[in-house]
Amino acid sequence: MPIIQRLGWQIKDRFTGQEHRIGEAFVDGEFRSLVDMLEVAQDEAMIKGALRQFTHSCGYERFAYLEKEGAQIRTFSSYPKPWEGLYLSADYSSIDPVVTEAKRKRDVFFWTAEDWPGRGSSPLRKFRDEAIDHGIRCGMTIPVEGGYGVSMLLTFASSKGDGGVPAAFDSRRAVQLVMMVHYRLKMIAAKVAINPKQVLSPREMLCLTWAMKGKNTLETAAVTGINSRTVQHYLDKARAKLGAESVPQLVGIAKDRGLLSSN
DNA sequence: TCACTCGAGGTGACACGGTA
DNA sequence: TACCGTGTCACCTCGAGTGA
Known part of the structure; x- marks a missing residue:
């Protein structure tokens, strides 16, 4: 069960009862700046830098863009390299509760590893423990469906699991952001190398x-x-x-x- | 692990040319 | 002549990368 419930344009922490307004909590200028920087990004490092800066300004620590086309997975993130490698080699996307939730919801949602099975020795338990070990404890995920069966997820994650929901933004902007990252990465991949x-x-x-x-x-x-x-x-x-x-x-x-x- | 280097980001002080 | 826009130089901080 998720800790955070969406209440129209508000989200409510079930434990503390504290309400956070989606959109208003978000710094408008930061989003505009991110869009501008993505617009002019010339390589993956520039996209990563812009996203990293935006991630921190929203109160999160890391971001992860995941693109899934059938069995093929592509990631672009600021997650620790060991975790990224483990995630891909162990095919964790097939059991990742965030990916599963994204397929079901098709809307911005918040998650926390505390809600995933914490007992026994199931693969999901192992996944949960390893995610927490690598500083991925809770976050916000934006799922978007692309063309030709491509699924895209943009996640902002934090290692802090003690409550306090960082800034969030509305669905329209969230989708806009994911699509920008998606197409910018595609364009850059197709670009000829320059000096x-x-x-x-x-x-x-x-x-x-x-x-x-x-x-x-x-x-x-x-x-x-x-x-x-x-x-x-x-x-x-x-x-x-x-x-x-x-x-x-x-x-x-x-x-x-x-x-x-x-x- | 730590020191070092390098590039990016940010700012201040000053000079110069054009213009009202 | 004062003001504004632009260009030059110098300095600082911070984070990432690298080598010992």
Whole structure:
């Protein structure tokens, strides 16, 4: 039985009775920033960095994206490598209660390992103990059904099992987020490798994208929530990497190289 | 395990050119 | 002449990677 019950737009801790409002608890700006950073991500490291930052800002410790197509599993996570390896080699997705629940619910849900069978020596008990050992005790999972029978799960997990539900967000945004991660990973997998010295960091891409949209440093600073001097710093670094002498030239070069989409 | 290196992220101070 | 936008330089912190 889950500890957390959904009550319309609220969730309620069954033990403490404390209610948490879905959506309101979530920092709006963080979500927008994540979407922006995913939009400009050029490689898996940038996606991972953006998700990691978002995960922490929501009060969780780790994230895991899992894609299941028939028997084929693909993972993309900040979970400990040993756990990721064990999960795949032991085919834990077939018994993982989160995966099972995701198939049934098709909606954002909260879970805790404390609710999984804690007695006996069943494979599920072993799975539970190992998950907890690796710092995966409770979390929130967003299940989304993709095309051609592909199932996607995005989980935000925490090692803290002593109550206190971290921030959550509404279903619409949750699905949007999973789809963005899914398609961004697909696009990057299909991309041709480019000179690593010319790869811009997530922040550099963020500032460059706003510059392309006509924002000056102050306006970019306002929308990104960082200091204008910092915006300038990232644009400087981007100029140095792409060999541009000014921001307009930088935008032009970035567009020519397909680093920026014009939407 | 620990020290070291490196890159990313963030900021301050200052200079310079254009403009009202 | 003051203000604003932009560019340059320098510094700090933090986390990840690496080698002893």
